[in-house]
Amino acid sequence: MNAKPKQLSTRLPKSFDGPDEPWHYYLTIDLVSKVLGYTILHPWVAWVLVLCLRAQATPWARPEMCIAIAWAFLMSLISIFTAISNRIAYGTAREVDLSEEVIVITGGVEGLGALIAEVYGMRNANVAVLDTKKVDDEEAEEKGVLYYQCDVGDAEQVEAVAKEIIEDLGPPTILINNAGIVYNKSILETTAQEAERIFRTNTLSHFHTLRTFLPHMLSSPHGGTVVTISSVLAHLGATNLSTYTASKAALLALHSSLRAELSQHPNGDAVKTILVTPGQISTKMFAGVKTPSNFLAPVVASVDVAREIIGMVEGGRGGEIAVPLYSRWVQILGVLPVGVQTVIRRWSGIDRAMKSVGMKHE
Known part of the structure; x- marks a missing residue:
């Protein structure tokens, strides 16, 4: 009865260290x-x-x-x-009870995945994070999350970790495919090994996790939810991001195929799918990249994207999440005359943004 509440350390984002922006920002x-x-x-x-x-x-x-x-x-x-x-x-929303759900998040040690994992951890949900980065036991216990060191681009590692998750928490019912890496290099500068690694992590990992965890959702009486995190750049492409944009574009086709196959499965209606195509997120993956217009194309805070994902997952709904606003309509660019597309790309600065960054994140 006299136990003191646990005190958690709080670290504010680096943006709080700088001066406040003007109101119109x-x-x-x-x-x-x-x-x-x-x-x-x-x-x-x-x-x-x-x-x-x-x-x-x-x-x-x-x-x-x-x-x-x-x-x-x-x-x-x-x-x-x-x-x-x-x-x-x-279809209709499925009933979600966090006490009965097992949530698997790939790439959940840093960035958006970490934020989602920590939110669910604070709510005492069953959360398993798959990442190549190691997290010590004390930090994991503090966050209420189980971390499994795993390269999700390796099918054998995913299958081995799946057995551990089922033994520790139970069969997974919510899969959030978030893992991703990026190299800021042109096509000619990108090595074969780097291109292969990008696709292993950003694209093939989705095949491995779906093949491993989806059968449990289809056999579960409560169904499940699959979240595919792509990018608005999957629709656009960009200079020095050929491997990244191509790997994310592949996820759009994969997500459509997944929905089509679920529609043909007897229990497919019980598995909800969510496609996330965000614009630039305020994570270190694209730190230093300047948005061409803060009014039309603002940088999205990780917490805003996480809130959208968590809200749709817990609502038991399927759908698409596209933030900020322009990412909902960016596909219209593809039906415009090629001359208009060229003018818009030049005006937006999308093909110049990466040249001055010198970025390489994993």
Whole structure:
């Protein structure tokens, strides 16, 4: 009864060490979109406006009343259509009870994966992290996470670790494929060994983990969830990132094939799939890369991406997560005339961003 609560050390991100940015730095198109989504673009708010006009005894035939009603109907139809579309595409949500789930996260020692693992660890969930980096037992106990040293690009290592996870925690039901490395090198500078390692870690690891853990989800009465973390660069490509973008682009096709195969499996409806295609995240993997426009293409905080993933996983839903806003619409670039695409790429600076960084992260 007199035991003192455990005190955990807190380390703030390095960005807190620097001076505060001016107020307009935090004004982004994503913030504007979010505000609009909770106000005039929300069907309930649109109908409240109609009620307010009616409360003022505004006649039904007045132009402002007709416009308000038409807008409310439009917002309602869009909301209903979106809900029906998601229901057709991803089915009904599955019930998620963290006490009964076993969560496997690849590449969870640093970056986004570490943040997700630590959040679930603090909530006493069953979390297993697969990473080549070693974590000492004291740190693992403090975070409430089990760490397994494993190269997820090696099928035999994944299968061996899977047996340990099943023995320690039980059959995995949530798989978050997050592991990834990047080399900032041109095609001519990239060695065959580096290209092979990129694909082993970023792409082949997904095959290994799916082949190993998916059968347990399909046989589980509660189903499971598979999270595939790709990148917005999978749609775009970029100078000095040929191996990285190609390995992430392969995940888009893999995810589509996974969904197609699950739709043909008798128990496939119980396994939810989530595709994550974020823009630049504030992790050390792309530290030093300057965004061309903080308003249109802001750097996304890891916590924001983690919150989206955790929310969808715990809601038992399938779907796609694309943040910031431009990453939801970036595929439209591919249908524009090639001249327009060239102008947009030059304006965005996407093919110049990596030249001045001198980056190599694993």
